[in-house]
Amino acid sequence: MDFAAIIAYLFVYCIRPHEWSSALSSLRPVTLVMAFAILALFFRDGGLRRSQLMRTPHEWLMLLYLGYLFFFVPSDGESLAPVRNSIIIYFVITLALNSFERLRMFLYWWCGFLMTIVFLAIASQFGFDPLGSAYLTQVFQDRLTLGLSIYHNPNALAHNVLPVLGMLYFLFIWRRPFFLKEIGALLMILPLWCIFLTRSKGGFLSGFVASIIVLSAGRPIWVKIAVWVLSITVGWTAMMTLPRMQELRNPRREAGMQTRLLLWEHGLKAMRENTYGVGINQFAGHFSRSHGFEKASHSSYVTVGAEQGFWGLMLFVGALYCCGRTLVTTKTASDEEERVRRILIVALVCYVVSSWMIAWAYHGGFILLMACVTAFHRHFQEKALRETETDEESTAPLPLPAMAAMPVAGTLPGGAIAPPVSARSGLEIIQSAASAPAAPPLATPAPAEEEKPAKPRFWQRLGFWDLALIFVVTRLVIAFWEYVLTKY
Numbered sequence: 001m002d003f004a005a006i007i008a009y010l011f012v013y014c015i016r017p018h019e020w021s022s023a024l025s026s027l028r029p030v031t032l033v034m035a036f037a038i039l040a041l042f043f044r045d046g047g048l049r050r051s052q053l054m055r056t057p058h059e060w061l062m063l064l065y066l067g068y069l070f071f072f073v074p075s076d077g078e079s080l081a082p083v084r085n086s087i088i089i090y091f092v093i094t095l096a097l098n099s100f101e102r103l104r105m106f107l108y109w110w111c112g113f114l115m116t117i118v119f120l121a122i123a124s125q126f127g128f129d130p131l132g133s134a135y136l137t138q139v140f141q142d143r144l145t146l147g148l149s150i151y152h153n154p155n156a157l158a159h160n161v162l163p164v165l166g167m168l169y170f171l172f173i174w175r176r177p178f179f180l181k182e183i184g185a186l187l188m189i190l191p192l193w194c195i196f197l198t199r200s201k202g203g204f205l206s207g208f209v210a211s212i213i214v215l216s217a218g219r220p221i222w223v224k225i226a227v228w229v230l231s232i233t234v235g236w237t238a239m240m241t242l243p244r245m246q247e248l249r250n251p252r253r254e255a256g257m258q259t260r261l262l263l264w265e266h267g268l269k270a271m272r273e274n275t276y277g278v279g280i281n282q283f284a285g286h287f288s289r290s291h292g293f294e295k296a297s298h299s300s301y302v303t304v305g306a307e308q309g310f311w312g313l314m315l316f317v318g319a320l321y322c323c324g325r326t327l328v329t330t331k332t333a334s335d336e337e338e339r340v341r342r343i344l345i346v347a348l349v350c351y352v353v354s355s356w357m358i359a360w361a362y363h364g365g366f367i368l369l370m371a372c373v374t375a376f377h378r379h380f381q382e383k384a385l386r387e388t389e390t391d392e393e394s395t396a397p398l399p400l401p402a403m404a405a406m407p408v409a410g411t412l413p414g415g416a417i418a419p420p421v422s423a424r425s426g427l428e429i430i431q432s433a434a435s436a437p438a439a440p441p442l443a444t445p446a447p448a449e450e451e452k453p454a455k456p457r458f459w460q461r462l463g464f465w466d467l468a469l470i471f472v473v474t475r476l477v478i479a480f481w482e483y484v485l486t487k488y
Helices: 002-015 022-026 029-043 057-071 077-096 100-126 133-139 154-161 163-173 178-198 201-216 221-239 245-249 255-273 283-291 300-329 335-354 364-394 426-435 464-487
Strands: none
Touching: 002 029, 002 077, 002 100, 002 364, 029 077, 057 077, 057 300, 057 364, 077 364, 100 133, 100 154, 100 163, 100 178, 100 335, 100 364, 154 163, 154 178, 154 201, 163 178, 163 201, 163 335, 178 201, 201 221, 201 245, 201 335, 255 283, 255 300, 255 464, 283 300, 300 335, 300 364, 300 464, 335 364
């Protein structure tokens, strides 16, 4: 029941039925699904135990993030409520994905819902348009758009659809039978066409980086070098022929890029002047007071830095760092485990790159990604614990066999008095000893087995070096932010 509840949440987030009609909206399906998911955790087999909570670094960091938002960031309850609800859903999804099979099926459902969005967007160009998307497409100068809140502009549609390419490749093509490869190749045409029709420069850039990761992941070093060289030369040249990509040659001449750079500059200034940020969902108003018109930041890093301050940005980057460390350092033992790992790597890369170009730090996509990686981490954490317990049992010393008590001289085993032994002469003793069979040779003790080196302990908690790396990565994010403003 808890798994059905999180699939229902995934459906509500991706397909958004409450935006299709006012009648569905009045039912508040998001709230109902959240309540259903929380209750399902308590009524599932075995219930919810305290020992199941806070097992991974990801969970501790997300809890710290929530505490920071509550106690330090200057925000009212109305602005903070969606973020709080999202983090609660993160914990619910993490606990519900308590087996590898559930995680794998969850990715299939996620892929299916994203393909539904792709179908709705493309179908709007052929007369099937229940959401009024064709009108929005005309408003955006024939750039494909879908009439739902999180896909309401071409850039948002392209970036949200992008991860489905990696999902389709690894679910249907990578190490699959030939007939499944054919199905996967045909299905990939739809999201590629959808992204092309959006004419999103950011979508093209994110897809370019994700393609490099897909083609080079798990390959020999010489293949990786060849992929990177060809991508930087031939691939980049080919990508510059896509619609609107020529605008990147001189960003200052393009009005949209000028506005984006102005937003980035304002966000950097706001982060430096406000230790704990200007408040959640306050960027547009803060920008309006300085420039006379409201505008979204168009970047998750800019949004988080300006609204939550440096420490909020560090926690946001830290959450992505935890995902990256888990996916890069985990060693899989089967094709299915490796398939899931690669899907999550591509989804993480798409999110990290796209976050420079769209503001979706508070969207459910971040929560879904974090929950899936946390569940993946939990699976291997429990697997490592089981292997450790098995090794301890196999190396434990064997108990000595029980030996019968030796009879005391002059008595029989039953305790009766032994009859007197007749005395023998020395010659009789020598003759009986000579005729007795020879005793078997003593067995030489087997050489002691070499002690196996202890297996490295699976990552359990954030350590000093983790915090140091998170700080360094955050400084690198800010350095790139400053570099873009300086160069362009």
